[in-house]
Amino acid sequence: MISSDDKQKNLDLLEKTAGMTANQRLVVMLYAPHPTDRSGAVLETAANLAKLVGMAAPVFSRTRKQVIEAGWLEETERLGHIRYYRLDPSAWARTSSSPSVAQPDVPQTAPH
Numbered sequence: 001m002i003s004s005d006d007k008q009k010n011l012d013l014l015e016k017t018a019g020m021t022a023n024q025r026l027v028v029m030l031y032a033p034h035p036t037d038r039s040g041a042v043l044e045t046a047a048n049l050a051k052l053v054g055m056a057a058p059v060f061s062r063t064r065k066q067v068i069e070a071g072w073l074e075e076t077e078r079l080g081h082i083r084y085y086r087l088d089p090s091a092w093a094r095t096s097s098s099p100s101v102a103q104p105d106v107p108q109t110a111p112h
Contacts, residue, residue, distance in 0.1 A: 006033070013091065017072075023063040026053055028072050031087045040086035041076035 013032055017025045030053055034042045042049070050060030064085070067073050073085045 002033070016091070020067075020070075021063075023055065023059065024067050024070075026055075027060070027063050027067050028087065028091070031073060031085065036086060039076050040089070041084040042086060043084055045082060 010029070010032055014025070014029060017028050020028070030049060031042055034044070036042055044052075046061050046064065047057045050057045053060070055063070064073065068075070068085065072088055072091050074088045075083050076086050077084050
């Protein structure tokens with residue numbers, strides 16, 4: 001059972017990620033309550049995490065990379081070629097989705 005403090009932390013985190021894309025927020029919110037090891041690392045492969053949220057593995061990996069570049073996730077360890085990440089501990093203290101999150105390239109159309 002999730003405590004009311006944990007619920008509030010998750011709601012606060014959801015509010016702090018308001019400037020992110022839906023997929024980016026989903027990745028952050030997946031890492032927040034996910035079971036971790038002592039270092040805070042989520043010991044799941046990208047393929048398993050992608051399956052949990054219904055994303056194609058390449059989309060999940062690309063989105064997670066954007067979230068890492070924005071400072072929301074950090075690498076904790078590597079086992080062979082597998083990298084494990086955790087939610088950056090400072091994420092809980094942020095006041096908004098800064099630092100700015102990499103937005104996907106969207107083609108601009110010329111005005112008519």
